[in-house]
Amino acid sequence: xxxxxxxxxxxxxxxxxxxxxxxxxxxxxxxxxxxxxxxxxxxxxxxxxxxxxxxxxxxxxxxxxxxxxxxxxxxxxxxxxxxxxxxxxxxxxxxxxxxxxxxxxxxxxxxxxxxxxxxxxxxxxxxxxxxxxxxxxxxxxxxxxxxxxxxxxxxxxxxxxxxxxxxxxxxxxxxxxxxxxxxxxxxxxxxxxxxxxxxxxxxxxxxxxxxxxxx
Amino acid sequence: xxxxxxxxxxxxxxxxxxxxxxxxxxxxxxxxxxxxxxxxxxxxxxxxxxxxxxxxxxxxxxxxxxxxxxxxxxxxxxxxxxxxxxxxxxxxxxxxxxxxxxxxxxxxxxxxxxxxxxxxxxxxxxxxxxxxxxxxxxxxxxxxxxxxxxxxxxxxxxxxxxxxxxxxxxxxxxxxxxxxxxxxxxxxxxxxxxxxxxxxxxxxxxxxxxxxxxxxxxxxxxxxxxxxxxxxxxxxxxxxxxxxxxxxxxxxxxxxxxxxxxxxxxxxxxxxxxxxxxxxxxxxxxxxxxxxxxxxxxxxxxxxxxxxxxxxxxxxxxxxxxxxxxxxxxxxxxxxxxxxxxxxxxxxxxxxxxxxxxxxxxxxxxxxxxxxxxxxxxxxxxxxxxxxxxxxxxxxxxxxxx
Numbered sequence: 001x002x003x004x005x006x007x008x009x010x011x012x013x014x015x016x017x018x019x020x021x022x023x024x025x026x027x028x029x030x031x032x033x034x035x036x037x038x039x040x041x042x043x044x045x046x047x048x049x050x051x052x053x054x055x056x057x058x059x060x061x062x063x064x065x066x067x068x069x070x071x072x073x074x075x076x077x078x079x080x081x082x083x084x085x086x087x088x089x090x091x092x093x094x095x096x097x098x099x100x101x102x103x104x105x106x107x108x109x110x111x112x113x114x115x116x117x118x119x120x121x122x123x124x125x126x127x128x129x130x131x132x133x134x135x136x137x138x139x140x141x142x143x144x145x146x147x148x149x150x151x152x153x154x155x156x157x158x159x160x161x162x163x164x165x166x167x168x169x170x171x172x173x174x175x176x177x178x179x180x181x182x183x184x185x186x187x188x189x190x191x192x193x194x195x196x197x198x199x200x201x202x203x204x205x206x207x208x209x210x211x212x213x214x215x
Numbered sequence: 216x217x218x219x220x221x222x223x224x225x226x227x228x229x230x231x232x233x234x235x236x237x238x239x240x241x242x243x244x245x246x247x248x249x250x251x252x253x254x255x256x257x258x259x260x261x262x263x264x265x266x267x268x269x270x271x272x273x274x275x276x277x278x279x280x281x282x283x284x285x286x287x288x289x290x291x292x293x294x295x296x297x298x299x300x301x302x303x304x305x306x307x308x309x310x311x312x313x314x315x316x317x318x319x320x321x322x323x324x325x326x327x328x329x330x331x332x333x334x335x336x337x338x339x340x341x342x343x344x345x346x347x348x349x350x351x352x353x354x355x356x357x358x359x360x361x362x363x364x365x366x367x368x369x370x371x372x373x374x375x376x377x378x379x380x381x382x383x384x385x386x387x388x389x390x391x392x393x394x395x396x397x398x399x400x401x402x403x404x405x406x407x408x409x410x411x412x413x414x415x416x417x418x419x420x421x422x423x424x425x426x427x428x429x430x431x432x433x434x435x436x437x438x439x440x441x442x443x444x445x446x447x448x449x450x451x452x453x454x455x456x457x458x459x460x461x462x463x464x465x466x467x468x469x470x471x472x473x474x475x476x477x478x479x480x481x482x483x484x485x486x487x488x489x490x491x492x493x494x495x496x497x498x499x500x501x502x503x504x505x506x507x508x509x510x511x512x513x514x515x516x517x518x519x520x521x522x523x524x525x526x527x528x529x530x531x532x533x534x535x536x537x538x539x540x541x542x543x544x545x546x547x548x549x550x551x552x553x554x555x556x557x558x559x560x561x562x563x564x565x566x567x568x569x570x571x572x573x574x575x576x577x578x579x580x581x582x583x584x585x586x587x588x589x590x591x592x593x594x595x596x597x598x599x600x601x602x603x604x605x606x607x608x609x610x611x612x613x614x615x616x617x
Contacts, residue, residue: 113320116285116393117334117383118310127333131324210324212367 006181014166018189021162024155025148025197028084032091032148033141039092040099040137041125050100057093065090065151069158083152083160090151091144098140102133135209142201149194153186163189233261233296233390233423235282240291242277251277252288253447259440261296261390262421266434269444270471275427278448279393282425283312296390296423310334313384313392313422317399319376321368327353327379328364334387352382357412374405381413385420392424398433410436414557418580431472435460435483436559443468456483461603480600486563486577487556489596491586494519494574497531503539503546506531519576520547525583527553527576553578556585564593 007014043049063071065086072082106129114124156164166186170179236259242252251274259265267275280286282293284305293300300308321330331352332345340348350360356378368376377397384392398406410433417424428434434441435456442453445467452464460476460483463469495509495518510518510533517532520543531547539546551572554563556579567575567590579585 109316109318109320110322112285113314113316114322116283116309116314116316116320118306118308118337119333120306123337128322132322212324212326212369 001178001181003181003184006178007185010185014163014185014189017161017163017165017186018193021149021152021164021190022193022197024080024083024087024161025145025152025193028087028148028152029091029141029145031084032088032095032144033137035088036092036095036140036144037099037137039096040103044100044103050104054093054097054100057089057096060089061093065154066157069154069160073158078159080160082158083155083162086155087148087152091148094143094147095137095140098136098143099133102136102140103129105136106132131210132213135205135213138201138205138208142198142205145197145201146194149190149197153190163193235259235296235391235423235425236292236294237278237281238292238294240278240281240288240293242274242281242286243289250289250447252281253449254291255448255450257442257450257453259423259425261423263439264417264424264426264437266426266428266438266441267444268428268431268434268438268441268471269448270429273444273446274448275429275444276395278444279395279425279427282391283309283314283393285309310337310387311389311391313386313389315377315380315384315392315394315397317396318373319368319380319397321376321379321383323368325367326364327358327366327368327371330368330379331383331386333383338387348386349382352385353379355385355416356382358382372405373401374409377401377409378412381416385422390423392422394424394426396428397426399428399430406433413437418557432479432483435479443471455488457488457600461600481561481564481597482559484560484596484600485556486554486558486560486588487579487585489560489588489592491577491588492574492592494587496521496584497543498523499528499544500542503536503541503543506543507533507536510536519550519584519587521584524581526581527578527584530574551575553582553584554588555579560593560596563588564590567593 001009039053043053068086068089069082072085076082076085110128110132111124114128119127152160152162153164153167155162156168163186166182166189170182170184170186173179235257237255237257240252240255241250243250253274255278257278267278269275277286281288282295282300284300288301295308295312321327322333325333328346328349331349335345335348349364353360353363358375358378363371363375363379368379371379380397384394398409401409414437426434426437428437438456440453440455441459443451443459445451451471452459452468454462457480459468459472460479463472493513494515495506495513497506497509497518497520499520499522506518510516517530519527520529520531522528527550529545529547529549531543535546535548536543551570552566553576554566556577558566567588574587574589577585577588
């Protein structure tokens, strides 16, 4: 069976798996974005806490993904739970780091001006610091999405959802019928999804970056 | 000393209750041996510009930031417009104090209009009122609203940004303004321009302004009063520009202001500060006979005709009035363009030399007549100042003033 023929015959399954993959990555990055920005907000004022937060997420990052998925089986079992946990953890690093960098990169004189105008802490954060740091935070989320796309494939190792299933089954019966087609379909599917998501991020960046900040 | 120097002419509507008092204020930052501000007592009169002048490290910015509590004092008492600043909520306090910093500090992600409208928005003004106020303020700082309100800060020049910064600080019409080296980063020409704009604005608005700078010439030009600060914000001298130029309190002040006092007097002395010549006054509706009588009682052969708003219209001489009766109406000949009270003596000298009128009226805010100046007036004023600078007695001064 040729590759195109394979795609056509498994169309429904492939579309379902691609949808699952996209949905998993989207939700995990969204969750990581919320958590990461919160962590960033808590620590960015203190250099020591900032170093601790980025350090800790950096250490998580060095754990090989296959090993992390494996380790998560014991407490969380198989399926969605370990997949989501691992993806969120991996997505945290770029988001936390960029949130801290973005917030501490906000010109202190602007914060001073905001306070001088009579803005309280919360208002300074919402009206000045976060909007100015937003392009950097968004870049963090974009990097996290690309990471989660790739690492998401390995979720199939713990029976997680997504296109990883194609790759793993293909590799599992290398030499057998359709094995190359399956691996190829999974890999290319992820690449296409990654490109689509990246395009979405470009658009989102355009839409959410105030005109005054665009270069 | 203050009794030997004429107080600057002040419009009557200035709010003297809007002053600032610092009483025994200190600030010691944690981990530093010497206080940044050491037991400072300073009284800033309402409606005036007071310049805090000192070298870097003198604590002048720290002192200013104590007033709006961007830095909390460790000791002392501060009142702003009669209210205990330390007893107010800092946010509330700051919304009543305009704050202008170097480089303007505009928020780059907001339009000019949003930047200016920030404080009114916090005060929960409705949208229409904010929009109207923004346009009004842009007009005030000489930026056409239609062209500027929707622009972003990075599309403006440094001078334009600082104008917007001033407009933003004025948005909710605070009685008090703090300006921290606002023109420090601008090129000399733009700086001069903005200084002039500020003085013109101040003439209209009469705010209590605390202005921090390390530039002695800027201080002399802008300040109604200057506080020269030494280490720990010690007030080495507090007085009018003339007092400081003529009578430096100590070696430190003398060293700080440097030489060239006489030229500086000319450059920074304002027309409003010298004793002007009084001439008889008249209105277009006054009876000719009365005006003749007034002129006869004065020591000039003419009177000045003022309109209902006391703006100078014409000179009227006894010749113009010869044989006239009833209201004087349009008689007389137009005056030269008036010299403004806030002009420097140098500017006044230039106008007097260039026009062929001997007598030129001096006007204050809104063109209101204040007195008359001649080359002789200026010469006498300079002579008096030089005499004072040379340390001579000023005993003859009292007789001369009239």
